Amino acid sequence: MNILYAFVASGLVGCAVYMVLSRNIVRLLLGLSLMTTAVNLVLFQTGRNRSSQPPLIPEGDVTLADAADPVPQALILTAIVIGMALTVMFTVLALRAYRGHGTLLSTRIRSAERLGDPFDDGVRG
Amino acid sequence: MIADAFFNGLAFWPVGVPLAAAGLAIFLHRAPAVQRRVLEAGVLLMLVVSALLLVQVTRQDVVTTAFGGWRAPFGVTFVADRLSAALATVTGLVALAVTIFCRAEIGPRRRRAGFDALFLAMLAAVNGAFLTGDIFNLYVWFELMLVTALGLMTLDRHRSQMDGAIRYAAMSMLGATFILLGVGLLYGEAGSLNMADLAERLAGRSPTVTLSASGFLLLAGFALKTGLFPLFFWLPAAYHTTPIAALAALAGLLTKVGFYACLRVFVLVFDVAGAPVIPGLPALFGVLAAATMIVSVLAAIAQADIRRLLGYHIVGQVAYPMVGLAVASFAGIAAAIFYMLHTMLVQTGLFLGAGAVARANGSYDMRRCGGLMVHHPMFAGLFAMLAFSMVGIPPFSGFWGKVFVIDAAFRGGSVWLAVVALIVGFLTLYSMSILWSQAFWKAAPRSRRMLRRIPPAMTFAMAVICACTLGIGLAVEPVSEFVHAAARQMTSGGTMAGGMP
Numbered sequence: 001m002n003i004l005y006a007f008v009a010s011g012l013v014g015c016a017v018y019m020v021l022s023r024n025i026v027r028l029l030l031g032l033s034l035m036t037t038a039v040n041l042v043l044f045q046t047g048r049n050r051s052s053q054p055p056l057i058p059e060g061d062v063t064l065a066d067a068a069d070p071v072p073q074a075l076i077l078t079a080i081v082i083g084m085a086l087t088v089m090f091t092v093l094a095l096r097a098y099r100g101h102g103t104l105l106s107t108r109i110r111s112a113e114r115l116g117d118p119f120d121d122g123v124r125g
Numbered sequence: 126m127i128a129d130a131f132f133n134g135l136a137f138w139p140v141g142v143p144l145a146a147a148g149l150a151i152f153l154h155r156a157p158a159v160q161r162r163v164l165e166a167g168v169l170l171m172l173v174v175s176a177l178l179l180v181q182v183t184r185q186d187v188v189t190t191a192f193g194g195w196r197a198p199f200g201v202t203f204v205a206d207r208l209s210a211a212l213a214t215v216t217g218l219v220a221l222a223v224t225i226f227c228r229a230e231i232g233p234r235r236r237r238a239g240f241d242a243l244f245l246a247m248l249a250a251v252n253g254a255f256l257t258g259d260i261f262n263l264y265v266w267f268e269l270m271l272v273t274a275l276g277l278m279t280l281d282r283h284r285s286q287m288d289g290a291i292r293y294a295a296m297s298m299l300g301a302t303f304i305l306l307g308v309g310l311l312y313g314e315a316g317s318l319n320m321a322d323l324a325e326r327l328a329g330r331s332p333t334v335t336l337s338a339s340g341f342l343l344l345a346g347f348a349l350k351t352g353l354f355p356l357f358f359w360l361p362a363a364y365h366t367t368p369i370a371a372l373a374a375l376a377g378l379l380t381k382v383g384f385y386a387c388l389r390v391f392v393l394v395f396d397v398a399g400a401p402v403i404p405g406l407p408a409l410f411g412v413l414a415a416a417t418m419i420v421s422v423l424a425a426i427a428q429a430d431i432r433r434l435l436g437y438h439i440v441g442q443v444a445y446p447m448v449g450l451a452v453a454s455f456a457g458i459a460a461a462i463f464y465m466l467h468t469m470l471v472q473t474g475l476f477l478g479a480g481a482v483a484r485a486n487g488s489y490d491m492r493r494c495g496g497l498m499v500h501h502p503m504f505a506g507l508f509a510m511l512a513f514s515m516v517g518i519p520p521f522s523g524f525w526g527k528v529f530v531i532d533a534a535f536r537g538g539s540v541w542l543a544v545v546a547l548i549v550g551f552l553t554l555y556s557m558s559i560l561w562s563q564a565f566w567k568a569a570p571r572s573r574r575m576l577r578r579i580p581p582a583m584t585f586a587m588a589v590i591c592a593c594t595l596g597i598g599l600a601v602e603p604v605s606e607f608v609h610a611a612a613r614q615m616t617s618g619g620t621m622a623g624g625m626p
Binding site for chain 2: 020025028032035036039042043045046047071072075078079082085086089090093094096097100101106109110111112113114115116117118
């Protein structure tokens, strides 16, 4: 089971890196989201897939016998929420950049690079 | 009763105050004048509670606040030691100067677009990163910082700002993923998230594959946020599109939070200064710092736009404290802390100065500027003080920062690093003299006889920063003692820094 998880996570990271290296910023965004998903799978693994018993101490006992680790699940929930916020933010940026530049190719979106370019001769472009 | 509650939560207030003010400012977005009051009151109150925290920390060494009744190491704790409290106080000073500057720079349109709320939330995130004792919580503050910085960057909704923000967002999201993965692997290996607890659990461990992978992922993530070679190219490609008042705050605060995370995680958790968990990391730090300094200063010399020129200097200046970390001695860490406090103030001041230059000349291109020395001698004097401080000329704080860093490198046996730092210091002087002779010394371009007036708020904001850097430079003895105490507290084991009972 652990091996299967590890292979799925590494496969997802591989796909994500391929997407991130694309010149299209929407693919870049999809790649970044995919990578966060892969990392969440790894986080899930850090709690070890041993038990599905909830981490509740029965009345009268002091210690837990065999229960799932709740911390990684809390981490994943937080990471999912943060990932969603960033994805939304990036989507807005991509949309505005598309409206402003008329293209999604990152090689053509160059207005920040032209602002204050030292190689033009002092005339604002 | 109320006083008790206040002092028990003291480590939280530098985060809680700006966060509450940000929440208030969001609801007031229709009333820009009220929003400005909220911003000013929030920043002032934040500075006061940070200073109180600093005083309290010098008395009782460490102030902790645990949340939700979960004791450390199980819950999230906020821990203020000397380093964290000093950084929070300097953040307050930086925020104060920027807020004063905003009176002349940020108009009702930008306030309606949410400047105040974003700026306050960014301050909360910066202080949160400085004060948290939990490594996952640190990651969360990094993400909040990123979202608010993106908001500030795209405040005017220009095309170039969208372009810059995409570059910044893509690289930073990648860096944050590295940090998250590193934190996850660390938890899987050591079973804790509290940094002091992690330090105890990792002490004496031999490096496993998981630990090394986690260490290098964290390094990659933090190096990207700090702007270290080869991961700094996003910074000068994105920062210069930001409105100048926000840019001054970004320049002073964000990359230093990245470096703070490096310092805290690698000194405390991976113990590079004592018995390193991963051997060879300090040597790698040295190579990264040297490469960052050389590449960034050479790139700065080629620039014509003042914001871009100073943008490359942000990158170069953050590499100096990295030299201190690379030496990995007690003196090196003390020097790194001193340099970090100095550079937060001075970078902000220089960008505020760039804003005033553009106000007087109507351009950020220094070939089209000039005449400031004649028309605005007082402003020119203030800018010169900050430039001297950055280059490292006495009696300013930058001189002592460079002395401590280079001295630590010589004593630590990294002579080559000290030599690189000295040469880069000369090149920094060269780059700043180009800026000085172009924008200040040469006559104003013929098309513009009279320069525009510089509002007093701008000059006053710079004067605040100048007073700080001059004050640190003149009172170097107590500051240096404080910094050494902070370094001792950091390196003397986990009990101090992580809120363990």
